[in-house]
Amino acid sequence: MAQPAPAAESPKLIALVAGGSGLVGRHLLELLAVQPDFGRVLAVTRRPLNFDHPRLANRIVRFETLEQSLTGTRAHVGFCCLGTTLRMAGSREAFRQVDSDYVLAFARAARAAGVARFVFNSSVGADSASKNFYLRVKGEVEAALAAIEFPALDIVQPGLLLGWRNEFRPLELASSLLLPLVNPLLLGRAEPYRAIPARVVAAAMVGAARSGRKGVHRYTHRGILELAK
Numbered sequence: 001m002a003q004p005a006p007a008a009e010s011p012k013l014i015a016l017v018a019g020g021s022g023l024v025g026r027h028l029l030e031l032l033a034v035q036p037d038f039g040r041v042l043a044v045t046r047r048p049l050n051f052d053h054p055r056l057a058n059r060i061v062r063f064e065t066l067e068q069s070l071t072g073t074r075a076h077v078g079f080c081c082l083g084t085t086l087r088m089a090g091s092r093e094a095f096r097q098v099d100s101d102y103v104l105a106f107a108r109a110a111r112a113a114g115v116a117r118f119v120f121n122s123s124v125g126a127d128s129a130s131k132n133f134y135l136r137v138k139g140e141v142e143a144a145l146a147a148i149e150f151p152a153l154d155i156v157q158p159g160l161l162l163g164w165r166n167e168f169r170p171l172e173l174a175s176s177l178l179l180p181l182v183n184p185l186l187l188g189r190a191e192p193y194r195a196i197p198a199r200v201v202a203a204a205m206v207g208a209a210r211s212g213r214k215g216v217h218r219y220t221h222r223g224i225l226e227l228a229k
Helices: 023-032 063-069 092-112 133-147 170-185 188-193 198-209 221-228
Strands: 013-018 038-045 056-060 077-080 117-121 152-156 215-219
Touching (some): 013 023, 013 092, 023 198, 063 092, 077 092, 077 198, 092 117, 092 133, 117 133, 117 198, 133 152, 152 198, 152 221, 188 221, 198 215, 198 221, 215 221
Parallel strands (some): 013 038, 013 077, 038 056, 117 152, 152 215
């Protein structure tokens, strides 16, 4: 009796990643490189990464010409972890260039590459009407990403990220030592502001890519923990 033919293997996904040298991005690349459903990871950076894997391709680009640099690229899922701080950027204009201009250029390039699901690492409290410049820019970017009309847009909005950065941020270091002790006190409407390990946020971004949900979805602390499982 003839044996049934083996089921065809599902096509492997291609991930397109920006911000892979950052705190969340480093964990994200390490996770994606070993996921069975991702066959290739294209990491777009300004400088070579300190991470290598057979599935990883590191494309060095000038972000000022990002869209042109990615012409002809094909991918299924886009992940964006781009971001800086006002102190690191040096001015509001430089901050907006990284956290808004580069993010949106990458999103447009991802859409042109065929990306149907875009996963963005934003911030708790992001609000285009906020009086806080940082949170206002984050909120404006979220609205602009929604306008690009990806079939699926997942936005994670973590509180303070816990983990070791390449650059020294004294205020964040002090907060990272204190906030885990404060986390249990942040209840109800304050719960989204709980500090969270960067590796958990990265795992949540991978989880979002597998969620199957269409449309725009935002996840704060509790939702991020669920996605990361």
